[in-house]
Each structure stands twice: as C-alpha cells, then as structure tokens.
Amino acid sequence: MIVIGELINTSREGLEEAVKNRDVEFIQDLAKKQEEAGADYIDVNCGTLIKEEVEAMEWLVNTVQEVVDVPLCIDSPNPKALEVGLEAHEGKALVNSITAEEERFAETLEILKEHDARVVALVMDDDGMPNGAEDRIRVGKKLIEDLMKAGIAEGDIFVDPIIQPIGTDQAVGEHILDAVEEITREYEEVHITCGLSNISHGLPQRQLLNRTFVTLAMSRGLDSAIIDPLDPKIMALVTAAETLLGNDQYCAGYIKAAKSGKLDV
Amino acid sequence: MSKMEKIVEGVIAGNIDRVAELTQELVDEGTKPSEIIKNGLVAGMDVVGGRFKKNEMFVPEVLIAAKAMHSGMDIVKPLLTEGESSSVGTVIMATVEGDLHDIGKNLVAMMLEGAGFEVVDLGVDIEADEFVEAVKEHQPDVVGLSALLTTTMPAMEETIKSLEEAGIRDQVKIMVGGAPVSEDFANEIGADGYAADGSTATDIAREFVS
Structure with missing residues (x-):
C-alpha cells in the first residue's frame, strides 16, 4: 500500500x-x-x-x-x-493531479514530460464529474492510454476514481469498487489511489465509513490512498488488509507492526 | 395533534406518502394552500435545517425529508392563486467557468429547495455572461457561485464584475462557497456573503430576502 x-x-x-x-x-x-x-x-x-x-x-x-x-x-x-x-523537488515526485479536461491535460502533460515524475490521474473530463462505473472506467482508460502514448510509464500512473458521498447516492460505493477492479484488471501496473474522506460526507461517525471503504477498495485493487498516516487505526487496518490479501510474505509486515505496538489500537 | 402538525412531523420523518395524504386532506377540508406551505411543509423543513446544522440529522435524512416536502408541494402548488407564491425567494446556483465539481453545489441547492427557495440550477462551468443572462431572465433574489479549484476562484470575481458592468449587480445578493473559498476571499471580490456549507447558505439566503 x-x-x-x-x-x-x-x-x-x-x-x-x-x-x-x-x-x-x-x-x-x-x-x-x-x-x-x-x-x-x-x-x-x-x-x-x-x-x-x-x-x-x-x-x-x-x-x-x-x-x-x-x-x-x-x-x-x-x-x-x-x-x-x-x-524544487529532488528525486521522483508524484504530481496530483492531471485530468482528461483537454486544456488541463495538455498543460500538465508538458510539465510532466520535462520532469521525471509520477502522476495522479483524476477520472474527469470536459463533461464533468464521472457518473457511475462506466464513466469512471472510460475516462480512466483514456487517461492511461493518452499518458502512456506521451511516454509516461504505466507504473507511474495513479488513477483516482473520484470518491463521491455515499450519503447523496447510495450506489456510488459500488460504482467506485467496480471501476477500481476493472482498471486494475486491464492495467496490472497502474496504481489506484483516492482521497477517501469524501465517501462519508454528511454522515455521522465518518471514520468508520472511511476505514471500511479503504478495506473494501483494497480487496478490489486499490493500492494507494491519500490519508492521515497519524491515524493509527486506519494504518493498522491497512497493514492487516495487506496481509490478508497476500501482499505480506510470511506475514512479516504484520508481525513487525504488532511487535512495535502499531496494532494496539 | 392537528393535521398541520402531523405534516410537520411527516416532513421531518421523511414520510413521503403520509405528507401527500395529509396535504390532500387539508386541501379537501378547505385550508388555504399558502398556509399548508408555510405552517406545514416549509415549517417541517425549517426544523430539519436546524437539526442538520446541529449534527442531529444527516444528509440522507435531509434528502428524504425534502422529498416528503415536495410530495405535498406538488399537490398545493397548482392551487395557488395568482400573486401567491410557494417560494421564499429565487436563487440561481452554478459552478463558475472552468469548474466542473458540483457535489457541493448540488448539496447547497438541495438545502435551499428544502427551505422553500425556488432554485434555478444552471449547472457547471458557467461563464460570466451566462450568469448575466440568467439574472436578467429569472430575476433572482440571490446568486450562488461555487468553486472547488483554486484556479477557478478568479472566475468568481469576473462573474461579479460582469454583473456590475451589466448594471444588474445591485439587483441581487451574491453568495460564494467551495472548499478553498473563505470569508476573506468573499470580501475581497465583493460578494455579499460566504457560506461554508448548505445550512449556512440557507441562513444567509434567508437573511438576504428578509
């Protein structure tokens, strides 16, 4: 993760x-x-x-x-x-973000090409925010293809499926999860990231929804997230999920985290 | 509990069928439509707005309450006589030019409708000139400008300038909002108010029309 x-x-x-x-x-x-x-x-x-x-x-x-x-x-x-x-940056930075909006794509791509950087690609275009899983998959694929054509390595692309509040549209969670799975399946090296907290907007006990959603999304291919690393609960959950998804050989990461007290949350 | 009080309760509970039923009963009994709106449907949404602000109610509950209110509104609106209005005031809402992010704008529009405002939602990526045209056409009391991107915030200022140039700036009150927008920024560009969220927007809009 x-x-x-x-x-x-x-x-x-x-x-x-x-x-x-x-x-x-x-x-x-x-x-x-x-x-x-x-x-x-x-x-x-x-x-x-x-x-x-x-x-x-x-x-x-x-x-x-x-x-x-x-x-x-x-x-x-x-x-x-x-x-x-x-x-100003030394080493390979991550740029957040590029979109499929024509003008913003062109301008940001120029800058990406000049500097060796990775990039977060938000699945929105000139028609606006994505609606449903299909939209997310379509714009996500277009961004990946266009970026790769321009010479950006597949593994340097982080697709952000755009998280919208479950409180205003109860289908949005499933739409995002389906899009994550489809994009991951087709482009093995592409990373999927997201800003999580939008999912819980307007609802009580937001942290619980955020944490649950990150585990659900990880099971479908999410392998990055923009989160608060000082929240020990979400970090412990991510560690445990990595282990359960088979991304932690000999459960070494899990055991190490446990021994250092990071799972006592 | 009177039927009117039951309508208020029904709106708060988001009981769509019950509100429609009770509204029809009151109409049949001869209660004035404007009274049903004011003391029943809008009164219910006022309670909802207050509870939302205090974190006692949440977005999906507000949405369903608004649906219940509209189920009653649909019955009484056609019965209003000329000159009587079902709305507290008219608000034009949109995200400004270059900005396609409409989650926040949609939430605010929903809260305003719930509070009894007539909302003209122009959509996203609306140029200054289109705002000018819309103000001329709809004669709103309030114009709400939304921007999520720091790069599109200058378009808010341009929109206000265009309204000034068209000589219609003073016909409307302008409120602005969106994640990067602040009270300071609102003052700087000459807006009349800044709303951090939907319930604040509703409060401000109410102040503007009172």
Whole structure:
C-alpha cells in the first residue's frame, strides 16, 4: 500500500497560517511525523493561498525535503505551482493531479514530460464529474492510454476514481469498487489511489465509513490512498488488509507492526 | 395533534406518502394552500435545517425529508392563486467557468429547495455572461457561485464584475462557497456573503430576502 500523507494542506485548520508565516519548525515536524508513521509520499498543498501559491509551493517543497527521505506529492490544480514544485523537488515526485479536461491535460502533460515524475490521474473530463462505473472506467482508460502514448510509464500512473458521498447516492460505493477492479484488471501496473474522506460526507461517525471503504477498495485493487498516516487505526487496518490479501510474505509486515505496538489500537 | 402538525412531523420523518395524504386532506377540508406551505411543509423543513446544522440529522435524512416536502408541494402548488407564491425567494446556483465539481453545489441547492427557495440550477462551468443572462431572465433574489479549484476562484470575481458592468449587480445578493473559498476571499471580490456549507447558505439566503 502506497500511503500518501495528507496533513500538509492549507485547507486544514492552522496550516494556512503556518505556511503564510513560513513556520519551518511546524511544517518539518508534521512532515517527519508522517514519514515515521509510514507515509510513502508527503503531500504538499497550499492552494488556498491563491496568488501566493506558487512561491509557497517552492518554499514547502524545499522545507519538507530538508527533513524527510520519502518523495513528495505536489498537489495543485494549478500547472504553474506544479512546475515550480517539481523544479524544487529532488528525486521522483508524484504530481496530483492531471485530468482528461483537454486544456488541463495538455498543460500538465508538458510539465510532466520535462520532469521525471509520477502522476495522479483524476477520472474527469470536459463533461464533468464521472457518473457511475462506466464513466469512471472510460475516462480512466483514456487517461492511461493518452499518458502512456506521451511516454509516461504505466507504473507511474495513479488513477483516482473520484470518491463521491455515499450519503447523496447510495450506489456510488459500488460504482467506485467496480471501476477500481476493472482498471486494475486491464492495467496490472497502474496504481489506484483516492482521497477517501469524501465517501462519508454528511454522515455521522465518518471514520468508520472511511476505514471500511479503504478495506473494501483494497480487496478490489486499490493500492494507494491519500490519508492521515497519524491515524493509527486506519494504518493498522491497512497493514492487516495487506496481509490478508497476500501482499505480506510470511506475514512479516504484520508481525513487525504488532511487535512495535502499531496494532494496539 | 392537528393535521398541520402531523405534516410537520411527516416532513421531518421523511414520510413521503403520509405528507401527500395529509396535504390532500387539508386541501379537501378547505385550508388555504399558502398556509399548508408555510405552517406545514416549509415549517417541517425549517426544523430539519436546524437539526442538520446541529449534527442531529444527516444528509440522507435531509434528502428524504425534502422529498416528503415536495410530495405535498406538488399537490398545493397548482392551487395557488395568482400573486401567491410557494417560494421564499429565487436563487440561481452554478459552478463558475472552468469548474466542473458540483457535489457541493448540488448539496447547497438541495438545502435551499428544502427551505422553500425556488432554485434555478444552471449547472457547471458557467461563464460570466451566462450568469448575466440568467439574472436578467429569472430575476433572482440571490446568486450562488461555487468553486472547488483554486484556479477557478478568479472566475468568481469576473462573474461579479460582469454583473456590475451589466448594471444588474445591485439587483441581487451574491453568495460564494467551495472548499478553498473563505470569508476573506468573499470580501475581497465583493460578494455579499460566504457560506461554508448548505445550512449556512440557507441562513444567509434567508437573511438576504428578509
């Protein structure tokens, strides 16, 4: 499971202020904690700063990379911010995200080609958000094919099936799971990731739905998620699910996690 | 419990058939349609809105309550005499140019309808000029602009500017919302209000029309 730590995002409380004030200690501490908890990528998103986003992104990438060894996930819908983030980044970053919207696809692809990076592909196009499993599969395949044609390696593509609230459409969970399975079946090396928490929007006890959904999706092929790695319960659940799905030889990961107390949740 | 109170309860409980039944009974007994709307259907949704805000009710419950309200509305609306309105006010809603993310906008539209507003949902990726045309056509009280992407937030400002240039800015109140949008941003671009969620949007829209 490729865990993308989501905590450095200026839409979270207190973060915008920390980034605006260039609070090095606060940001570095949050980055280190996520790495220690098992994050494979540290997401950096400062989109709420709008006009100052580009400079803030450069600062974030430099500040975080000073203290962690894992690569970053450069997170912005703004190609300029992605470009500056990638310039500053050392090693192979993950870009979040590209979509099949014509203009955004072209602009983001240019930047991807210039820098050797992996990319999250959101299954939406100029017709909007996906509706049902078919839409997700169709746009997902188009993105994979177009990216591969442009020279992006299959294993560098992370498809995000776009999670919508189960509270407004009770079929959406099944649609997402079916899409995850179909895309995984056809493209073995492509990764599937998602921002989980949308699934539980508008419902009580959201964490329970988020955690349950991640295990259901893992059983269908999800192998990455944008989550809070400091939530020990979701991390323990992911560890256990990996073992049960046969992705943990000799159950070594599970046993190691248990011995270090990570499963005492 | 009076039939009117039962309608309120029925809306809150999301009892679609029961609300329709009771509404029909009241109509047959000669109760004024506008009274059924105000003291029954909309009154029920007001309770729902309040509970939603306090986390005592949740999105699917609000959806089913709105359906129950509409089951009654469908019966009384055709009976309204000219000049009588079933709506508290009219709101135009859309995501701005370049933005296709409509989950939030749809939730807000649903909450507004539940509160008795007439909602004209223009859809997604709506250019400033289209907003201008829609305001001229529908004469709304409120315009709601939604953006999820930081890259499309400037289109909110452009929309407001276009309404100004068309000389119709002051005919409407403008509220904005979406994950990256903030109170500060709303003030900066000259919007009249910022709503963090559907129930806040409803409160603000009510203030605007009162």
